[in-house]
Amino acid sequence: MKTSPGLVLNGQGGSNLYLILLIENFITHIFLGEKEQMKIAKLLAGAIALVGLQDVFAQEQFTYNEHVAQIINENCVVCHQEGGIGPMHLTNFDQVRPWAPLIQLKVANREMPPYAYDHGIGIQDLIGDWRLTQEEINTIVAWVNAGSPRGDVDVIAPVAQVKTPGQWNFEAELGAPDLIVPSSSYDIPANGNDLWLREIVDPGLTASVASNCIKAVQVKPRGDAAAVVHHANSIVFTEDENGDFSRSGMLTEYAMGKWGEQVPDDVCRTLPAGAQIQWNIHMFPGGVGATAQGKMIKGNVVEIGLWFHGEEFGEQDGIYKQDLAQYSLGSQDDLVIPPNGYYMTQGFHSFDHPVRVDSFQPHGHLRMNAASLEVFYPATGRTEPISQISKWSATWHHSHLYEPDVAPLIPAGAVLVLKQWYDNTANNPHNPDPDMWVVGGSRTGDEMTHAWIAITHLDDEGYEKRVAERQVKQNSSVAGSD
Numbered sequence: 001m002k003t004s005p006g007l008v009l010n011g012q013g014g015s016n017l018y019l020i021l022l023i024e025n026f027i028t029h030i031f032l033g034e035k036e037q038m039k040i041a042k043l044l045a046g047a048i049a050l051v052g053l054q055d056v057f058a059q060e061q062f063t064y065n066e067h068v069a070q071i072i073n074e075n076c077v078v079c080h081q082e083g084g085i086g087p088m089h090l091t092n093f094d095q096v097r098p099w100a101p102l103i104q105l106k107v108a109n110r111e112m113p114p115y116a117y118d119h120g121i122g123i124q125d126l127i128g129d130w131r132l133t134q135e136e137i138n139t140i141v142a143w144v145n146a147g148s149p150r151g152d153v154d155v156i157a158p159v160a161q162v163k164t165p166g167q168w169n170f171e172a173e174l175g176a177p178d179l180i181v182p183s184s185s186y187d188i189p190a191n192g193n194d195l196w197l198r199e200i201v202d203p204g205l206t207a208s209v210a211s212n213c214i215k216a217v218q219v220k221p222r223g224d225a226a227a228v229v230h231h232a233n234s235i236v237f238t239e240d241e242n243g244d245f246s247r248s249g250m251l252t253e254y255a256m257g258k259w260g261e262q263v264p265d266d267v268c269r270t271l272p273a274g275a276q277i278q279w280n281i282h283m284f285p286g287g288v289g290a291t292a293q294g295k296m297i298k299g300n301v302v303e304i305g306l307w308f309h310g311e312e313f314g315e316q317d318g319i320y321k322q323d324l325a326q327y328s329l330g331s332q333d334d335l336v337i338p339p340n341g342y343y344m345t346q347g348f349h350s351f352d353h354p355v356r357v358d359s360f361q362p363h364g365h366l367r368m369n370a371a372s373l374e375v376f377y378p379a380t381g382r383t384e385p386i387s388q389i390s391k392w393s394a395t396w397h398h399s400h401l402y403e404p405d406v407a408p409l410i411p412a413g414a415v416l417v418l419k420q421w422y423d424n425t426a427n428n429p430h431n432p433d434p435d436m437w438v439v440g441g442s443r444t445g446d447e448m449t450h451a452w453i454a455i456t457h458l459d460d461e462g463y464e465k466r467v468a469e470r471q472v473k474q475n476s477s478v479a480g481s482d
Ligand code: HEC
Pocket: 071, 072, 075, 076, 077, 078, 079, 080, 085, 086, 087, 099, 102, 103, 106, 107, 112, 113, 114, 130, 132, 289, 290, 291, 395
């Protein structure tokens, strides 16, 4: 059983407890001055921490009502409730209690909440970060080790404040979307090969809507469609002077489990007036992952919800253009992963003007298991880690949004270095068949190698201003820390 460092799971540690009781007995039964007793108590506390026994004492304290309910209500219930995408409900003690050992395991291994992003490597301040703190993990682990007690009945566990399933993720904060663009309705059979829906829809983008900068965007499969929609890309098509429509960029990208995107408030991402949206929806009949229902889904519809800034927002000084684009890690046609083998891809991208990297979302399928983003600075020869996801899984696609204060500011000519790793052996828990040759392609069983990155395109002035602002903040926080 794998555990996080410093944690002791159920069943281990009993003999150490016995040893400590013996030593405690020894201290109280020999004659020592108060100072010596304190010293030994301190030493003991150190020894206890060393053998990982801090939770033996924690067992006395942690209860569902007082400590655990709040963590679960804030971090788990959103999916683990009636109509949510989680396989069981975790809304009250009676529902949570039977799952306690599995909850302990999934939480200690950082598999739940489902947000794989490495600690200690690169930027850690992310918007919409679902990771629990180490303290929250320790609380749940200690509570389960103590037999998952309900606790004092007079202490009422807090009620979960969560959105109802089917609601837009940003609704609580931003209200209903200003514009919803649905795909056509499509019935998905219970089983069979992958299906793709490609269609162009007219979202009715009048000039007044189109001039508005996008504040947030979410793609949401309606109802049961969430189980079968593997990904849904929305591409913007604009009309040229001859009346022909051609591809002008990406609106957003959705892949299973994705939450949505919020655009930083110093940039403008727009949709051109009169633009049409091409849907490119990839469906997997029967579903993939633990939520697969293996049944016919009728009336499959995917919707884009868009929230806009007010009308004058884009005209303010210092607002820069941002776009979300696909950055490849080599040609997909070259991607060939041998049976029971491994593979790695790399991609390099640079810009002739300074940029800020606002978000990073690696993309692959069932064999991809890790990804990273680094920046190489030719001027100094230094390479800086930005993000790493070592336990990547195709069932959870997150766009990692960097907090504006720490989003990488990159001078012209610096190089984004993208790396992705693939494991086609039986050790990869998502691998449906390690004996198969895997090639680049669109089917779920094929592989892909690219990343979606939101870039703010700066000029020298905008770059230097942001670098200087950070310097000031950094200096004041250093000054304030002593
Ligand atoms: C974004 C939605 C989401 C959130 C948030 C979430 N879960 Fe889950 N959980 C799922 C889904 C979907 C599955 C089944 C698929 C999987 O394992 O990835 C699952 C599986 C599990 C399982 C394994 C069940 C089994 O039978 O194998 C446990 C235990 C669990 N979650 C506990 C938690 C706990 C505890 C939290 C909060 C600390 C949490 N989850 C947060 C969606 C979520």
